[in-house]
Amino acid sequence: MALAFSTADPEITLEEESARQIIFKVEIPPDSRARTKDVGVTLTLVGKILADTSQAGNAADSTAKIMEWSVVPSEKKEAYRSVTVKIKSGGIVTRQYELPNAFIVDYTEDFADDSGVGEFTLKLKQMKNKLADVKVTGGFSE
Amino acid sequence: MGFRLKVTGGKDVEFNEGIITAVNFLAETPNATNARSTDLGVVMKISGRINFSLGAEVEDSTVELANWALMPSDQANCYRNVQVQVVSGGQIVRQYTYPNAFVMDYMEDLNDEEGVGTFHLLLKQKKDLTDKVELKGNFEA
Numbered sequence: 001m002a003l004a005f006s007t008a009d010p011e012i013t014l015e016e017e018s019a020r021q022i023i024f025k026v027e028i029p030p031d032s033r034a035r036t037k038d039v040g041v042t043l044t045l046v047g048k049i050l051a052d053t054s055q056a057g058n059a060a061d062s063t064a065k066i067m068e069w070s071v072v073p074s075e076k077k078e079a080y081r082s083v084t085v086k087i088k089s090g091g092i093v094t095r096q097y098e099l100p101n102a103f104i105v106d107y108t109e110d111f112a113d114d115s116g117v118g119e120f121t122l123k124l125k126q127m128k129n130k131l132a133d134v135k136v137t138g139g140f141s142e
Numbered sequence: 143m144g145f146r147l148k149v150t151g152g153k154d155v156e157f158n159e160g161i162i163t164a165v166n167f168l169a170e171t172p173n174a175t176n177a178r179s180t181d182l183g184v185v186m187k188i189s190g191r192i193n194f195s196l197g198a199e200v201e202d203s204t205v206e207l208a209n210w211a212l213m214p215s216d217q218a219n220c221y222r223n224v225q226v227q228v229v230s231g232g233q234i235v236r237q238y239t240y241p242n243a244f245v246m247d248y249m250e251d252l253n254d255e256e257g258v259g260t261f262h263l264l265l266k267q268k269k270d271l272t273d274k275v276e277l278k279g280n281f282e283a
Contacts, residue, residue: 025248033268
């Protein structure tokens, strides 16, 4: 199974070797008596921060661009981006998540002297008034 | 022990043994009460595998679970009929039927180690219709 992450405007494409885990979550308040309007859609991506050892100074991945996105202030248009995550397995796209107005809730980077590569965790949320635009599809060829 | 799930009322979802790994039934009232509360909620938690049908010989209907979770509350089919059977040794040990279930929480977890994904679905019967929940047990499959 391979995970591909990309955003549009400005574009970020994360290499498949970098992405490790995807958690897609839809939630409403747990004390609801019936289905509510207060729906949250979050996507959590966990991945590796790689370095290019063959060419010093070259980035081996685009995690640095995600890091830059995480500090974009909310008044700027680039704070919201269109995010697509594709899960490929056995030659077909088994899952595709599309969040057209995603913003970063949390972004952390974690480095330790025993792991060799760093790890990042990116938590994205679809803008709440644009929930109808979230798409989950799967089972088609590329 | 195997689990079977049937969701009707939107696009039908049917899982036989091999997809669902755990089922959790919970009837809950507020904890800080002096007597039996009328505020009774009936919840069900279902966990399973996302098997990703590759040749399309079996449709992967976990996508429909994700679409159900995204359905806005103003649409009629955000409430669906859910039936879960727990089967063991030729017997239906438990059969839970929630005629007006809605999604509280839905999660898909995919990683590059396991090959298949997992999902967790948390359902609740609409609270004013809690008495419509049908709980049965110990009958022949």
